[in-house]
Amino acid sequence: MLENWFSLKGKVALVTGGYRGLGLSIAQALASAGAKVYINGRNAEGVKKTVSELREKGTNVEEAVFDITDEKSVIATIRKIENNDCSIDILVNNAGIQRRSPLVDMSVEDFEAVIQTNLSAAFIVAKTVVPGMQEKKAGKIINICSLMSSLARKTTGNYAAAKGGLEMLTKAMTAEWAEQNIQVNGIAPGYFATEMTKPLVEDKSFNDWICGRTPSARWGKPEELQALAVFLASSGSSFVNGQVVIVDGGLSSVI
Ligand code: GCO
Numbered sequence: 001m002l003e004n005w006f007s008l009k010g011k012v013a014l015v016t017g018g019y020r021g022l023g024l025s026i027a028q029a030l031a032s033a034g035a036k037v038y039i040n041g042r043n044a045e046g047v048k049k050t051v052s053e054l055r056e057k058g059t060n061v062e063e064a065v066f067d068i069t070d071e072k073s074v075i076a077t078i079r080k081i082e083n084n085d086c087s088i089d090i091l092v093n094n095a096g097i098q099r100r101s102p103l104v105d106m107s108v109e110d111f112e113a114v115i116q117t118n119l120s121a122a123f124i125v126a127k128t129v130v131p132g133m134q135e136k137k138a139g140k141i142i143n144i145c146s147l148m149s150s151l152a153r154k155t156t157g158n159y160a161a162a163k164g165g166l167e168m169l170t171k172a173m174t175a176e177w178a179e180q181n182i183q184v185n186g187i188a189p190g191y192f193a194t195e196m197t198k199p200l201v202e203d204k205s206f207n208d209w210i211c212g213r214t215p216s217a218r219w220g221k222p223e224e225l226q227a228l229a230v231f232l233a234s235s236g237s238s239f240v241n242g243q244v245v246i247v248d249g250g251l252s253s254v255i
Contacts, residue, residue: 004235005234005235005236006033006230006231006234006236007033007034007234007235008030008033008034008035008090008230008233008234009033009034009035010034011030011034011035011036011089011090011233012035012036012038012081012085012086012087012088012089012090013027013030013031013035013036013037013038013088013089013090013091013092013233014037014038014040014064014078014081014088014090014091014092014125014129015027015030015037015038015039015040015092015094016040016041016068016092016093016094016095016121016122016125017040017041017068017094017095017096018037018038018039018040018041018050018092018094019039019040019041019043019046019047019049019050019051020041020046020050020194020195021194021195021196021222022094022144022189022192022194022222022225023092023094023095023144024039024050024222025222025223025225025226026092026094026142026144026225026226026229027039027054027061027092028054028059028226029223029225029226029227029229029230030090030092030229030230030233031054031059031060031061032059032230033230033233033234035060035089035090035233036060036061036062036085037059037060037061037062038061038062038063038064038081038088039051039054039061039062039063039064040064040065040066040068040095041065041095042065042066042067042068043065044063044065047063047064047065048063048065051063062081062085064077064081065077068095068117068121068124068125069116069117069120069121069124071124071128074124074125074128075128078125078128078129078132082132087129087132087133087135087136088129088132088133088139089133089136089138089139089140090139090140090141090142090233091125091126091129091139091140091141091142092141092142092144092229092233093121093122093125093126093141093142093143093144093166094144095117095118095121096117096118096144096146096159096162096163096196097113097114097117097118097196098114098156098159098196099113099114099158099159100155100156100159101155102154102155103157106157106158110158111157111158111161113158114158114159114161114162115158115161115162115165117162118159118162118163118166119162119163119165119166119169122143122166122169123169126141126173129141130177130182133177133180133182134177134180134182137180137181138181138182139177139180139181139182139183140182140183140184140232140233140234140237141170141173141177141182141183141184141185142184142185142186142187142229142232142233143166143167143169143170143173143184143185143186143187143244144166144186144187144189145163145166145167145170145186145187145188145244146159146160146163146166146188146189147188147189147190147191147246147248147251147252148160148163148164149163149164149166149167149186149188149244150164150167150188150246150252151252163188166186167186167188167244170184170185170186170242170244171242174241174242175242178241178242181238183232183237183238183240183241184241184242185232185237185240185241185242185243185244185245186243186244186245187225187228187229187232187244187245187247188244188245188246188247188248189220189225189247189248190214190220190246190247190248190249190251190252191210191214191219191220191248191249191251192219192220192221192222192224192225193219193220193221193222194222197219201219207219213251214248214249214250214251215249215250215251215253215254216249216250217249218249220247220248220249224247225247228245228247232245
Protein backbone atom coordinates (compact mmCIF):
# COMPACT_ATOMS: atom_id res chain seq x y z
CA MET A 1 0.00 0.00 0.00
CA LEU A 2 2.58 2.59 1.10
CA GLU A 3 4.84 2.08 -1.94
CA ASN A 4 1.84 2.47 -4.28
CA TRP A 5 1.22 5.95 -2.95
CA PHE A 6 4.72 7.07 -3.92
CA SER A 7 5.14 5.01 -7.08
CA LEU A 8 5.70 6.97 -10.31
CA LYS A 9 5.75 3.85 -12.48
CA GLY A 10 4.50 4.59 -16.00
CA LYS A 11 4.71 8.36 -15.49
CA VAL A 12 6.64 10.79 -17.71
CA ALA A 13 8.32 13.73 -15.99
CA LEU A 14 10.07 16.86 -17.25
CA VAL A 15 12.55 18.64 -14.98
CA THR A 16 13.74 22.03 -16.22
CA GLY A 17 17.37 22.71 -15.36
CA GLY A 18 17.49 19.05 -14.44
CA TYR A 19 21.08 18.34 -15.47
CA ARG A 20 22.75 19.71 -12.33
CA GLY A 21 22.18 20.92 -8.76
CA LEU A 22 18.80 20.57 -7.11
CA GLY A 23 17.13 19.78 -10.45
CA LEU A 24 19.38 16.78 -11.01
CA SER A 25 18.74 15.53 -7.49
CA ILE A 26 14.97 15.81 -8.04
CA ALA A 27 15.22 14.14 -11.47
CA GLN A 28 17.09 11.21 -9.93
CA ALA A 29 14.44 10.87 -7.23
CA LEU A 30 11.54 10.82 -9.72
CA ALA A 31 13.37 8.23 -11.82
CA SER A 32 14.09 6.06 -8.77
CA ALA A 33 10.34 6.13 -8.00
CA GLY A 34 9.68 4.72 -11.49
CA ALA A 35 9.20 7.73 -13.77
CA LYS A 36 10.80 8.27 -17.16
CA VAL A 37 12.45 11.67 -16.77
CA TYR A 38 13.20 14.21 -19.50
CA ILE A 39 16.20 16.25 -18.40
CA ASN A 40 16.04 19.84 -19.65
CA GLY A 41 18.78 22.39 -19.98
CA ARG A 42 19.87 25.02 -22.50
CA ASN A 43 23.40 23.60 -22.31
CA ALA A 44 23.33 20.65 -24.74
CA GLU A 45 26.73 19.37 -23.61
CA GLY A 46 25.76 19.48 -19.95
CA VAL A 47 22.46 17.69 -20.57
CA LYS A 48 24.13 15.03 -22.73
CA LYS A 49 26.82 14.39 -20.10
CA THR A 50 24.30 14.03 -17.28
CA VAL A 51 21.96 11.80 -19.30
CA SER A 52 24.78 9.44 -20.29
CA GLU A 53 26.03 9.25 -16.68
CA LEU A 54 22.51 8.50 -15.41
CA ARG A 55 21.91 5.91 -18.15
CA GLU A 56 25.13 4.13 -17.14
CA LYS A 57 23.46 3.67 -13.74
CA GLY A 58 20.32 2.29 -15.43
CA THR A 59 18.25 5.43 -14.89
CA ASN A 60 15.36 5.95 -17.34
CA VAL A 61 16.14 9.44 -18.67
CA GLU A 62 15.98 11.33 -21.95
CA GLU A 63 17.51 14.60 -23.15
CA ALA A 64 15.28 17.67 -23.56
CA VAL A 65 17.54 20.47 -24.71
CA PHE A 66 15.63 23.71 -25.12
CA ASP A 67 15.60 27.30 -23.87
CA ILE A 68 12.71 27.52 -21.38
CA THR A 69 12.43 31.29 -21.98
CA ASP A 70 11.80 30.82 -25.73
CA GLU A 71 8.14 29.87 -26.22
CA LYS A 72 8.69 28.53 -29.77
CA SER A 73 11.46 26.23 -28.55
CA VAL A 74 9.33 25.10 -25.58
CA ILE A 75 6.33 24.27 -27.78
CA ALA A 76 8.44 22.47 -30.40
CA THR A 77 10.15 20.26 -27.80
CA ILE A 78 7.06 19.48 -25.72
CA ARG A 79 5.06 18.59 -28.85
CA LYS A 80 7.94 16.33 -29.98
CA ILE A 81 7.91 14.53 -26.60
CA GLU A 82 4.12 14.15 -26.84
CA ASN A 83 4.33 12.74 -30.38
CA ASN A 84 7.27 10.41 -29.69
CA ASP A 85 6.32 9.34 -26.21
CA CYS A 86 3.34 10.70 -24.30
CA SER A 87 2.18 13.89 -22.66
CA ILE A 88 4.01 15.05 -19.54
CA ASP A 89 2.47 13.75 -16.29
CA ILE A 90 4.85 15.56 -13.93
CA LEU A 91 6.42 18.99 -14.55
CA VAL A 92 9.12 20.32 -12.23
CA ASN A 93 9.79 24.02 -12.91
CA ASN A 94 13.24 24.03 -11.35
CA ALA A 95 15.51 26.03 -13.66
CA GLY A 96 16.78 29.23 -12.09
CA ILE A 97 19.66 31.69 -12.24
CA GLN A 98 21.16 34.16 -9.81
CA ARG A 99 22.69 37.52 -10.73
CA ARG A 100 23.51 39.07 -7.38
CA SER A 101 23.94 42.84 -7.11
CA PRO A 102 22.70 45.73 -4.96
CA LEU A 103 19.48 46.95 -6.61
CA VAL A 104 20.86 50.41 -7.22
CA ASP A 105 23.76 48.92 -9.22
CA MET A 106 21.71 46.15 -10.87
CA SER A 107 21.30 46.47 -14.64
CA VAL A 108 17.80 46.19 -16.07
CA GLU A 109 19.18 43.29 -18.13
CA ASP A 110 20.21 41.40 -14.98
CA PHE A 111 16.86 42.10 -13.33
CA GLU A 112 14.84 40.99 -16.34
CA ALA A 113 16.98 37.92 -17.09
CA VAL A 114 16.32 36.53 -13.60
CA ILE A 115 12.59 37.29 -13.81
CA GLN A 116 12.45 35.71 -17.28
CA THR A 117 14.23 32.47 -16.33
CA ASN A 118 12.98 32.01 -12.76
CA LEU A 119 9.37 33.14 -13.21
CA SER A 120 8.16 33.77 -16.80
CA ALA A 121 9.63 30.48 -18.01
CA ALA A 122 7.64 28.54 -15.41
CA PHE A 123 4.49 30.06 -16.90
CA ILE A 124 5.60 29.33 -20.49
CA VAL A 125 6.47 25.66 -19.82
CA ALA A 126 3.39 25.01 -17.64
CA LYS A 127 1.07 26.64 -20.20
CA THR A 128 2.54 24.36 -22.89
CA VAL A 129 2.39 21.17 -20.80
CA VAL A 130 -1.02 21.63 -19.16
CA PRO A 131 -3.29 20.86 -22.15
CA GLY A 132 -1.91 17.29 -22.12
CA MET A 133 -2.68 17.04 -18.40
CA GLN A 134 -6.17 18.49 -18.92
CA GLU A 135 -6.83 15.87 -21.59
CA LYS A 136 -5.80 13.10 -19.17
CA LYS A 137 -7.58 14.84 -16.28
CA ALA A 138 -4.46 14.30 -14.21
CA GLY A 139 -1.16 16.07 -13.68
CA LYS A 140 1.45 17.26 -11.21
CA ILE A 141 3.29 20.56 -11.30
CA ILE A 142 6.03 21.32 -8.78
CA ASN A 143 7.42 24.86 -8.85
CA ILE A 144 10.81 25.21 -7.18
CA CYS A 145 10.27 28.40 -5.24
CA SER A 146 12.71 29.49 -2.52
CA LEU A 147 13.10 30.68 1.04
CA MET A 148 13.35 33.95 -0.88
CA SER A 149 9.76 33.61 -1.98
CA SER A 150 9.04 35.12 1.44
CA LEU A 151 12.34 36.40 2.91
CA ALA A 152 14.79 38.78 1.23
CA ARG A 153 18.42 39.61 1.70
CA LYS A 154 20.67 42.29 0.20
CA THR A 155 21.88 41.77 -3.42
CA THR A 156 19.22 39.26 -4.43
CA GLY A 157 16.27 41.57 -5.19
CA ASN A 158 15.75 40.17 -8.70
CA TYR A 159 15.81 36.58 -7.42
CA ALA A 160 13.47 37.31 -4.48
CA ALA A 161 10.99 39.14 -6.75
CA ALA A 162 10.98 36.20 -9.18
CA LYS A 163 10.63 33.54 -6.47
CA GLY A 164 7.95 35.56 -4.67
CA GLY A 165 6.08 35.71 -7.95
CA LEU A 166 6.55 31.97 -8.45
CA GLU A 167 4.89 31.28 -5.08
CA MET A 168 1.84 33.29 -6.15
CA LEU A 169 1.90 31.73 -9.64
CA THR A 170 1.72 28.34 -7.90
CA LYS A 171 -1.51 29.45 -6.22
CA ALA A 172 -2.85 30.98 -9.46
CA MET A 173 -2.21 27.71 -11.31
CA THR A 174 -4.03 25.86 -8.51
CA ALA A 175 -7.01 28.20 -8.85
CA GLU A 176 -7.32 27.38 -12.55
CA TRP A 177 -6.30 23.72 -12.80
CA ALA A 178 -7.13 21.95 -9.51
CA GLU A 179 -10.65 21.03 -10.62
CA GLN A 180 -9.11 19.05 -13.50
CA ASN A 181 -7.19 16.91 -11.01
CA ILE A 182 -3.93 18.77 -11.60
CA GLN A 183 -2.10 19.38 -8.35
CA VAL A 184 0.24 22.37 -8.32
CA ASN A 185 2.56 22.84 -5.36
CA GLY A 186 5.92 24.41 -4.58
CA ILE A 187 9.11 23.44 -2.83
CA ALA A 188 10.98 26.35 -1.22
CA PRO A 189 14.58 25.35 -0.51
CA GLY A 190 16.56 27.33 2.01
CA TYR A 191 20.34 27.32 1.80
CA PHE A 192 21.56 24.22 -0.04
CA ALA A 193 25.12 23.58 -1.13
CA THR A 194 24.99 23.61 -4.94
CA GLU A 195 26.93 25.13 -7.84
CA MET A 196 24.74 28.25 -7.62
CA THR A 197 25.54 28.80 -3.95
CA LYS A 198 29.20 27.69 -4.19
CA PRO A 199 30.53 31.27 -3.86
CA LEU A 200 28.51 31.64 -0.64
CA VAL A 201 29.61 28.30 0.83
CA GLU A 202 33.24 29.24 0.14
CA ASP A 203 32.81 32.69 1.72
CA LYS A 204 33.80 31.99 5.36
CA SER A 205 31.80 34.83 6.90
CA PHE A 206 28.66 33.94 4.89
CA ASN A 207 29.11 30.25 5.67
CA ASP A 208 29.51 31.02 9.41
CA TRP A 209 26.39 33.21 9.28
CA ILE A 210 24.28 30.49 7.62
CA CYS A 211 25.47 27.79 10.02
CA GLY A 212 24.81 30.14 12.95
CA ARG A 213 21.44 31.41 11.66
CA THR A 214 20.06 28.00 10.66
CA PRO A 215 18.66 25.94 13.59
CA SER A 216 20.01 22.76 11.91
CA ALA A 217 23.38 24.59 11.92
CA ARG A 218 24.34 23.52 8.41
CA TRP A 219 23.60 23.83 4.67
CA GLY A 220 21.02 21.52 3.14
CA LYS A 221 22.08 18.64 0.91
CA PRO A 222 20.35 18.30 -2.53
CA GLU A 223 19.24 14.75 -1.68
CA GLU A 224 17.23 16.19 1.24
CA LEU A 225 14.63 17.50 -1.22
CA GLN A 226 14.14 14.12 -2.91
CA ALA A 227 11.46 12.53 -0.72
CA LEU A 228 9.30 15.68 -0.77
CA ALA A 229 9.59 15.89 -4.57
CA VAL A 230 8.47 12.27 -4.96
CA PHE A 231 5.59 12.89 -2.52
CA LEU A 232 4.36 15.96 -4.43
CA ALA A 233 4.74 14.10 -7.74
CA SER A 234 2.81 11.03 -6.55
CA SER A 235 -0.78 10.03 -5.83
CA GLY A 236 0.11 10.33 -2.14
CA SER A 237 -0.46 14.10 -2.48
CA SER A 238 -3.67 13.94 -4.56
CA PHE A 239 -5.47 16.41 -2.26
CA VAL A 240 -2.49 18.70 -1.60
CA ASN A 241 -2.82 21.83 -3.73
CA GLY A 242 -1.40 25.33 -3.82
CA GLN A 243 1.04 24.63 -0.99
CA VAL A 244 4.65 25.80 -0.89
CA VAL A 245 6.71 23.65 1.46
CA ILE A 246 9.78 25.37 2.92
CA VAL A 247 12.80 23.09 3.39
CA ASP A 248 15.33 25.27 5.22
CA GLY A 249 16.54 23.51 8.36
CA GLY A 250 14.27 25.81 10.38
CA LEU A 251 15.84 29.08 9.27
CA SER A 252 12.55 30.89 8.55
CA SER A 253 10.94 29.69 11.81
CA VAL A 254 13.46 30.87 14.40
CA ILE A 255 15.04 34.28 15.12
C1 GCO B 1 21.55 33.76 -1.97
C2 GCO B 1 21.24 32.35 -2.34
C3 GCO B 1 19.78 32.02 -2.09
C4 GCO B 1 19.63 30.53 -2.20
C5 GCO B 1 18.28 30.03 -1.88
C6 GCO B 1 17.76 30.54 -0.59
O1 GCO B 1 22.24 34.45 -2.73
O2 GCO B 1 21.11 34.17 -0.87
O3 GCO B 1 21.56 32.10 -3.70
O4 GCO B 1 18.97 32.70 -3.01
O5 GCO B 1 19.98 30.13 -3.48
O6 GCO B 1 17.40 30.33 -2.93
O7 GCO B 1 16.43 30.17 -0.52
